[in-house]
Amino acid sequence: MLTDMEHTLDIAQSAASADPDVGLRAVAAMRVLTERLEIVQVDNARRLGWSWQDIATRLGVTRQTVHRKHGKRIGSR
Amino acid sequence: MPGHTRSALARALGHARRLARRNVSGEHLMTVLISVLHPRRDPRPARAVLHSCGATVEDVAEEIARRAGPGAVLFGGLDRDALAAIGIDLDAVRARIESSFAPEDLTQAVHRQPRPSGLKGGASALVLLQRAHPDVFDDALRAVISQAQQRKS
Numbered sequence: 001m002l003t004d005m006e007h008t009l010d011i012a013q014s015a016a017s018a019d020p021d022v023g024l025r026a027v028a029a030m031r032v033l034t035e036r037l038e039i040v041q042v043d044n045a046r047r048l049g050w051s052w053q054d055i056a057t058r059l060g061v062t063r064q065t066v067h068r069k070h071g072k073r074i075g076s077r
Numbered sequence: 078m079p080g081h082t083r084s085a086l087a088r089a090l091g092h093a094r095r096l097a098r099r100n101v102s103g104e105h106l107m108t109v110l111i112s113v114l115h116p117r118r119d120p121r122p123a124r125a126v127l128h129s130c131g132a133t134v135e136d137v138a139e140e141i142a143r144r145a146g147p148g149a150v151l152f153g154g155l156d157r158d159a160l161a162a163i164g165i166d167l168d169a170v171r172a173r174i175e176s177s178f179a180p181e182d183l184t185q186a187v188h189r190q191p192r193p194s195g196l197k198g199g200a201s202a203l204v205l206l207q208r209a210h211p212d213v214f215d216d217a218l219r220a221v222i223s224q225a226q227q228r229k230s
Contacts (some may be wrong), residue, residue: 033160033170036151036186039177043185070112073185 042070118194127203131225134202138187138215147180149189179220 038059045055056066101177127133138150145153150172174183187202207214 006110022159022162025156026163028163029156029160031163033152033155033167037174039186040151040174040182043182044178 034040039073042066043074046070046074127222130222131229132221133186134206135184136221136225137203137206137214137217138184139181140221141206141213142180142184144213144217145210146175147178147183148175149210149213150206151183154205 042055042059052065052067052071056063059066127137141153142149150165151174152171155167160167187206210217
């Protein structure tokens with residue numbers, strides 16, 4: 001059984017998740033985080049010898065898309 | 078010499094003269110660099126001054142990571158509270174990533190900083206690093222310029 005404090009917190013969290021201000025900011029932050037994690041993961045995959053095609057398949061995009069986005073950065077190192 | 082570089086160096090010279098010194102030191106360049114790092118100003122002078130010292134934005138990002146932890150650049154400036162509200166614990170994600178990758182692998186995302194609200198296009202990665210890491214930025218920049226000048230001499 002929930003205590004009064006837990007019940008209050010539960011309502012507060014539910015309200016927060018339905019608040020467009022919080023929800024939209026969360027989406028924006030997730031988008032940036034996803035972009036950055038993609039860079040880390042693609043760089044790592046290339047260091048381990050993965051082909052652009054294998055990386056593209058895992059990301060659900062075409063080989064051209066992933067190469068256009070990351071090829072120049074990785075190729076210049 | 079590009080106009081924006083000349084104008085930055087002129088400001089550094091003016092600053093040095095005001096302090097009655099003969100030469101422009103790294104400290105004067107630093108002062109100018111920080112003064113031009115404003116999101117509504119042209120970011121090119123800041124980049125030009127940094128490059129004239131022999132340093133890059135990536136050097137600054139690595140120095141920030143050294144001071145604030147390996148994942149500082151990758152996770153800096155993100156809206157922690159908004160993510161927590163939808164169940165994403167940024168600290169937990171950061172801990173997992175930091176334990177899986179070498180520190181130098183985590184600073185490459187320097188050009189993918191979030192744009193703070195009200196900041197439109199054209200902001201440099203340097204400005205965004207400054208906004209995301211106000212507590213360590215100035216010291217990191219000072220250290221990078223000092224190291225670059227030592228390499229040059």
